[in-house]
Amino acid sequence: MATNKPQTSRQQKHLAVLIDADNAPAAIVEGLFEEIAKYGIASVKRIYGDWTQPNLGGWKKVLLDHSIQPMQQFAYTKGKNATDSSLIIDAMDLLYTRRFDGFCLVSSDSDFTRLAVRLREEGLTVYGFGEQKTPKPFVSACDKFIYTEILRADAVEPAPEPATAPVNGASQEAKPATAPVKAQKVPVDFIAKVLDDIADDEDDWVQLGAVGSNISKLSPAFDPRLYGFKKLSELIKAQPKRFELEARGSNTTGGKDLYVRNRKPGK
Structure with a gap:
């Protein structure tokens, strides 16, 4: 029961x-x-x-x-x-x-x-x-x-904003402490190594959730927002020269499971 x-x-x-x-x-x-x-x-x-x-x-x-x-x-x-x-x-x-x-x-x-x-x-x-x-x-x-x-x-800037000119002669205010931080360079080599380490089938596809879990174990401070992306899937998708992303089947919530692998040479 x-x-x-x-x-x-x-x-x-x-x-x-x-x-x-x-x-x-x-x-x-x-x-x-x-x-x-x-x-x-x-x-x-x-x-x-x-x-x-x-x-x-x-x-x-x-x-x-x-x-x-x-x-x-x-x-x-x-x-x-x-x-x-x-x-x-x-x-x-x-x-x-x-x-x-x-x-x-x-x-x-x-x-x-x-x-x-x-x-x-x-x-x-x-x-x-x-x-x-x-x-x-x-x-x-x-x-x-x-x-x-x-x-x-609440977000990371991809690049610093240009300074704005003073209005009506007023002095320019200092940048507030809550200003967005500048996006860091995506650690593609680190992600690629994680994929190599956990891929266990012949075509090297790995479920994205497993990739995220293993990345967190190796680097607790890893966060896609540090690189200008809200989700890991968006970060991976933005690196088409290094990674392939594929949606498969349907999961328990009715959506599709995402799989990722290192892009093969020549593809």
Whole structure:
């Protein structure tokens, strides 16, 4: 007899969102929770910092709108950040409740590297969110790492916009902090190697979903948006000299499954 138990899809994962307010700008808040919604339900939303200090004023304005619980942490010693320890202790407490499928760690601070590793050792999925300055060890310790510049911009520019002339003699405003980041060069050689490594049939076709999964395992920070594309399929399609993309059959949702392979020499 069939049961009505929900499928364990990524949308059904229960996630704990822990934000280091000292190392994450409030400007990302909209994009942050839109992104998290792709991976699951933000069952817990906490943000850590010393709320008596004026530098967190930006976060104070958005906490109620997004139901984020502020966690007060005073600095015990001048020049030392006690927020990290508070966040880590709470993360371990939440881990041992066994109520969560994954954690979202929002910070550019490498001090959370060991925490990410520990959470993954328990079989939980770790999504990291931080600026492009985030040290590589923290990025690599996560299952998936999303650069927050993408979230602030909502898109990546293929090239910088030309400067506009002042209007009515007014001075030109400085470029806002939320401006889109410039698209990076597509790592076609890296993608091609992944395809070579996982292709197991005689014609070398690989399901696109499997390609994306293996890319994420090897490079947690890989994101098509960094290269100016919304989806991996769009990125692949834009490289016709290196890859072939083909739609086949119909999947469980009524659409077609996409397959990709390295383009053969001479074709």
